[in-house]
Amino acid sequence: KQEVTQIPAALSVPEGENLVLNCSFTDSAIYNLQWFRQDPGKGLTSLLLIQSSQREQTSGRLNASLDKSSGRSTLYIAASQPGDSATYLCAAPNSGNTPLVFGKGTRLSVIA
Amino acid sequence: DTAVSQTPKYLVTQMGNDKSIKCEQNLGHDTMYWYKQDSKKFLKIMFSYNNKELIINETVPNRFSPKSPDKAHLNLHINSLELGDSAVYFCASSQDGTTPRETQYFGPGTRLLVL
Numbered sequence: 001k002q003e004v005t006q007i008p009a010a011l012s013v014p015e016g017e018n019l020v021l022n023c024s025f026t027d028s029a030i031y032n033l034q035w036f037r038q039d040p041g042k043g044l045t046s047l048l049l050i051q052s053s054q055r056e057q058t059s060g061r062l063n064a065s066l067d068k069s070s071g072r073s074t075l076y077i078a079a080s081q082p083g084d085s086a087t088y089l090c091a092a093p094n095s096g097n098t099p100l101v102f103g104k105g106t107r108l109s110v111i112a
Numbered sequence: 113d114t115a116v117s118q119t120p121k122y123l124v125t126q127m128g129n130d131k132s133i134k135c136e137q138n139l140g141h142d143t144m145y146w147y148k149q150d151s152k153k154f155l156k157i158m159f160s161y162n163n164k165e166l167i168i169n170e171t172v173p174n175r176f177s178p179k180s181p182d183k184a185h186l187n188l189h190i191n192s193l194e195l196g197d198s199a200v201y202f203c204a205s206s207q208d209g210t211t212p213r214e215t216q217y218f219g220p221g222t223r224l225l226v227l
Contacts, residue, residue, distance in 0.1 A: 034215065043116075043202060044155075044218040089155065099145050099168060100216060102155040 002027045006090050006103035013080055014111050021075040021106045023090030028068045034100065035064050035075050036089040044089065048075070080110045115139050116219040118203050124225045125193055132179075133188045133222045135203030143167070144186035145204040145216065146178060155202070161186050190224075198226045 003026045013019050025033070032051050036044040048057045048064040050073070056065040063076040077084060087107045091100040116137045125131055137144060146158040159178045160167045166178065175191045190197060203219040 036218075043220040044204075046215045046217065049215045087153070091155075099147075099157040099160045101157070104152070104154055 002030075002092060002101040004090055004092055004101050004103040006088075006106050008106055009104065010107040010109075012109040012111060015080060015082060017080050017110075018076070018078050019080055019108070021077070021088050021090075021108070023073040023075070023103055025071050025073070025090075025092045025101075027092075028071050030068065030092045033064075033066055033073050033090065033092045035062075035073075036091060038087045038089060038105070040086075047088075077108075080108075082110045082112045084108060084110050115217050116203055116205055118201075118219040118222050120222060121220065122223050122225075124227065126227055127193055127195060129193050130189070130191045131193060131224075132190070133201055133203075133224070135186050135188070135219055136184055137203075137205040137217070138184065139205055139207075139217060141205040141207050141217075142183070143206050143208065144180070145206075146186065146188050147202040147204060147218075148172075149200040149202060149221070151199070158188075158201075159186075193226045195226050198224055200224070 005024045007022045034049045035047045037047050038044050050057045050066040061078040066073045087105040089105045090103045119134045143162045145160045147155050148158050149155045158172050161180050177189045179187045200221045200223050202221045204216045206216045207214040
């Protein structure tokens with residue numbers, strides 16, 4: 001059964017810093033891995049999806065990497081801004097046709 | 113245009129009542145899901161539904177039942193509500209649920225409070 005862990009649980013950085021959020025998963029037989037953003041009281045917004053055959057995906061200031069062999073993914077945020085403040089969730093499916101298994105998230109605060 | 117919508121946004125009700133949460137997606141997706149986010153913000157799958165067929169039921173109580181009148185809708189019915197049912201419920205959809213190679217799109221959530 002897939003288990004997803006995210007470290008750290010919370011992170012506070014000054015504006016402009018580059019930062020890395022970590023995600024680990026126990027079952028490497030995954031089709032893909034997704035990173036989501038959740039703002040307080042809001043739903044989830046998909047940020048990046050990395051297919052199992054890919055090593056990284058980029059969208060603007062965001063870069064997500066995937067290392068299936070070690071069961072790890074990272075989300076890199078460049079030049080952080082106060083608007084980046086949110087909870088970032090990593091999610092991976094079990095192998096087969098099961099839905100996503102989520103980590104508990106990293107709560108990011110970017111201080112102006 | 114909202115891709116995945118849920119109603120109501122907030123739901124406050126008494127223990128023992130029966131309630132429903134509606135979900136609609138206008139993306140033409142084949143698979144829809146219900147997730148529960150508890151007080152500790154942990155998000156867990158409850159159901160996934162593909163072409164009127166329940167694919168996965170993650171051992172939720174049978175008081176919870178998904179109902180799909182058509183491909184674009186997956187409603188969640190909850191009978192005999194309990195205090196522990198208080199949570200945020202998210203609906204989601206994806207193009208192909210049999211092999212999850214596509215992004216899942218989430219609704220804004222329904223905040224349920226059982227008194």
